[in-house]
Amino acid sequence: MPELPEVETVMRGLEARLLGRRIARAELRRPDLRWKVPQALPGVLQGARVASFRRRAKYILMRLEGRQSVLIHLGMSGRMNLGSVGQNEAPPAHEHLLIETEDGTRLGFVDPRRFGALDLLDPADEDSHKLLAGLGPEPLGAEFTEDHLSRVLAGRHTPMKAALLDQSNVAGLGNIYVSEALFRAHISPQRRAGDVTQAEIALLVAAIRATLTEAIAAGGSTLRDYAQPSGELGYFQHNFKVYGRAGEPCERCPGPPGCAGIMRIVQSGRSSFYCPTAQP
C-alpha cells in the first residue's frame, strides 16, 4: 500500500500523538507477519517512553528512551490506527499489535495481508539492520543526485520501471510514484536504464523529488484502505497523471490521432501506466 509519501505521513501522524508519551500496555496478537515478530517486542514497548521517530525508505523507526528501537513496515495493506483507549469493544479485524499510552491513546497496527513487518533494532547502529543496510539514498535527501542516479543506471539493461522500484538504487519509490515520476520526466517505463541520457536523468531526479514532495503535502494517496493514523484520507490520488488512468487521454498530448491515451502494461508482474507518445 504505502510508498514513501504515505509512510512519511503515517510517521508524522504517530509523532503528533505519541512523541514523549509513555506506553502503558502493548499486546502482540499475531507474530506471524512477513517475518516472525520478536517475542520480546511487547515487553520492550511496555513502560517505554517514545523518544523520537525517523523514516527510512518505507520503514518507520520508533525510538524508545533507553531501549531498543522498533522497526515498522506496512507492507501492502498495513495501517496505523490512532484512537482512544476503551473506544473499541472488540479489537478490529487483523489488528496484530496494540499499543496503549498512559494518557489514553490507543494505537493499532492493522495489516490484513500480513506483508508488513515489525522488528527490534539497535538504536546505536540502525542502518546496519538487515532490512536497512542495502537501501539506496533517500530521494528527498542530499545524496540523491543526478550523479548518483546516472552511476547506478549505467550499463543496466533492466527497464526504467524496474530500476526505480529497486530500493538499492533509490529508496522509497513504489508502483504509483514510479509511474508518476516517469511521466513527469517524459521517460517510458520500458526504456533500458543504461540508455537514458544525462539530460533525462537530470529531469528525472527533479521529477521524483517534485512528485514525492507534492504527494507528502497532500497526505499521500488513498486508493483503497490507506488512511493517515488519524483516519484522514490522503488526496494525492486526484493528482495522478497516469496511475490507474488507462484509456484516458494524456493531458500532455493533443489527442487522437496523435495520441491514443494512457496505456497500462505489465512489467515484472505489476502494472505500469504511461503515455507512449509523451514518454517515448
Add this chain to the structure above:
DNA sequence: ATACGCCCCTGGTGGC
C-alpha cells in the same frame, strides 16, 4: 553481478 519469475496473504470487484 544481473535479471526474472515466484511467493508470501487477504479482500474487493466484476463476469458468468
Add this chain to the structure above:
DNA sequence: TGCCACCAGGGGCGTA
C-alpha cells in the same frame, strides 16, 4: 447467491 479469475501502495529469495 455462488464461484472464479484477476487485481492490489512490497519485497525477499531462488534460479539461470
